[in-house]
């Protein structure tokens with residue numbers, strides 16, 4: 082079956098999204114995604130999410146429909162949706178990386194490559210930059226186990 086990769090960004094609804102809620106979201110997403118053959122990464126920078134979902138188009142599309150309606154975030158904006166020949170985030174059903182919780186060296190590395198806004202790495206709108214950030218965070222998470 083052909084694979085696809087979907088990337089979107091959104092704004093958190095912090096009044097209902099505490100750290101505890103985020104942890105629970107991560108655990109449930111990891112389990113459900115594995116069951117549905119979905120892999121990916123969820124990045125949080127300040128109040129902005131950037132998420133990549135990979136898998137067969139039907140489960141990915143269904144999950145995105147759920148995600149759009151989720152009240153824990155808003156302003157969901159699709160950045161890219163494309164066919165892929167192989168997965169790039171196959172290590173995780175879903176991993177949550179809050180950029181502000183990364184080790185200082187990792188944060189400095191990201192700061193050297195991506196612009197900041199009000200002290201947070203700005204989540205890019207365009208596909209190549211958003212993917213570059215996701216790939217960089219993937220490498221940082223893999224090289225520092227336990228931080229993401």
Ligand SMILES: Cc1cc2nc3c(=O)[nH]c(=O)nc-3n(C[C@H](O)[C@H](O)[C@H](O)COP(=O)(O)O)c2cc1C
Pocket residue numbers: 091106109110111113114123130132144147148149151153154175
């Ligand atoms: C930022 C964000 C990312 C999410 N990512 C996932 C995910 O990767 N997998 C997942 O199953 N649910 C994810 N969810 C939760 C879904 O929106 C939804 O609650 C979940 O799929 C259960 O849907 P259901 O209650 O209709 O079965 C996410 C929610 C938010 C706010």
